[in-house]
Amino acid sequence: MNYSLKTLNFFDKVYYVVRLIPKGRVTTYGAIATYLGAPKSSRMVGWAMNASHKLLDVPAHRVVNRKGILTGKFHFESVFAMQHLLEDEGVAIIDDKVVQFNMLFWDPNMELDTVLL
DNA sequence: TGATTGACTATGA
């Protein structure tokens, strides 16, 4: 396993950043990956989310793809769980897409000054 | 060890 504390840190950082997402806001896999210094590893963020199933603290529902589509909903308990969680936080969802995604988008690169690396 | 996979993204049509 190791080979890389870096890799492990990557996952941990993903969880850390995701937990920082304010309620009622959303971000993207790419934004998180970029913030972690690996803009090309957006898929790894998704992979981390997949592993985050065990971690109840990770609000994976606040992470969508760059179009604002809830592509990860199928990985939740039900395909409506993700949408419902977001709506409960005040995020409107229509046709699996975040309404006014551009406004609700929370970019860690812009909002956070802390450097985790 | 090597090939496949995936909650993605950028680009071009």
Place this chain on the structure above:
DNA sequence: TTCATAGCCAATC
């Protein structure tokens, strides 16, 4: 906006 394709990189098998 949507569709298809290519590139990405770590985890899985």
